[in-house]
Amino acid sequence: MSDPAAPRIVVMGVSGVGKSTVGAALAARLGIPFLDADDLHTPEAVARMRSGEPLTDDDRMPWLARCGAVLAAAPEGAVLACSALARRYRVAILSAAPEAVFVALETDASRVVDRATHRPGHFMPASLVTSQYATYEPLAPDEPGVAVDAGDAVADVIAAALRALGR
Secondary structure (H helix, E strand, O other): OOOOOOOEEEEEOOOOOOHHHHHHHHHHHHOOOEEEHHHHOOHHHHHHHHOOOOOOHHHHHHHHHHHHHHHHHOOOOEEEEOOOOOHHHHHHHHHHOOOOEEEEEEOOHHHHHHHHHOOOOOOOOHHHHHHHHHHOOOOOOOOOEEEEEOOOOHHHHHHHHHHHOOO
16 A cells, blocks of 8 residues: 655656656655656557657557556655656646656756767657657646756756755
8 A cells, every 4th residue: 555645756857858867866865766657668659769759649648647557556655757748648647646746857958959869778869859848838837846957967956856845
């Protein structure tokens, strides 16, 4: 049985913005597990992205349901790195994990393209960053979460996120 009061944090943003790096460091700081939504994609979805083809909502919605279910089931809470680019995607996660809060990592596209270009071994090519920015909808004031500057050092991003979340 999972504890509904345990922290359930989704570190979100476009590919290459630093979700996994920040998410893993945040989870370590909080002493809770880190989960990567990339691990929940089907092999078919990974192959499509690897070939440079963006996913559709038909591809994403079952994946987002898995993301929310895994986050909700984490007994002591967790930090999940997940793009969650559009409000409807965050709603899908919240439908399974209603206590989740989002930390939106934001920075300029040129920085992200540079990071994605030099990231070894990841299936998502830098060529898809533009489509991710086109899909991205910043957190609305009525959504649970905060936006932080991903251009800062990881320790500063984590500190800003924790302050904004009141932790």
